[in-house]
Amino acid sequence: MLSACGHSKQMEIKAADISDLEKxxxxxxxxxxxxxxxxxxxxxxxxxxxxxxxxQKGKLVERFGPVRADYSEEKTDTIQFVYFENEEGEGKNKHTTIHFGIVDKQGTIAADSSVKRDDSTTQEMTQNISSPEPITFEKPALIGSSIRGTDETMHTSEHKKELIKHQDALLYYVELHH
Known part of the structure; x- marks a missing residue:
């Protein structure tokens, strides 16, 4: 009798595969x-x-969210996490609105929110997860960052301690639960 060993694929988080049209x-x-x-x-x-x-300058000043999607009734094998930044207003009223949320495999919005961010800086760098990373339940995974500064030299990094040293930093996290 022949039997095959079952090999389950590892859970991972990565940049979503999206078409050129969607991009x-x-x-x-x-x-x-x-x-x-x-x-x-x-x-x-x-x-x-x-x-x-x-x-801001290494100190946690706010936490936005979490937005939560419930999968206790209907399981899924793929979840997308999305965020958009839109610049709005002019002069003293200039700000960025950040929309973020969770979309299931069928394209249904499972959870979403938005926040406003002051636009008083002159430089910005954004970095997102670029290669697949293992992800486990109950452990936050950093998927992106947006750092700002006035005239300081800015460096992107995958390490939280380096990212939060800047004048202003947003760190985007996801977490899966059992």
Missing amino acids: NRMDVAASQAFTAEAVNIGEGISSADMYIEHY
Whole structure:
């Protein structure tokens, strides 16, 4: 009797595979846009969170979210996490509105929110997850960052301690729950 060993794929988070058409739509809709995708999730998921941590000169000043999608009734093997940044207003009224949320495999918005960010800086750098990373339940995964400064030299990094040193930093996190 022959038997095959079952090999389950590892859960991971990565930049979502989107078509050129979808990418172009996102570019028209927002000055910055990104979609990350958690894949190979399996039956163990009960919910997913997405939140943003806002740091100024190394200090946590706000936490936006989490927005939570409930998967206790209907399981999914793929979830997308999306955020858009839109610049609005002029002069003293200039600000950025950030929209973020969770979309399921069928394209249904499971959870979403938006926040406003002051636009008093002159430089900005954005970095998003670029290669697949393992993800586990109950452990936050950093999927992107947006750092700002006035005239300081800015460096992107995958390490939180380096990112939060800047004048202003937003760190985008996702977390899957059993």
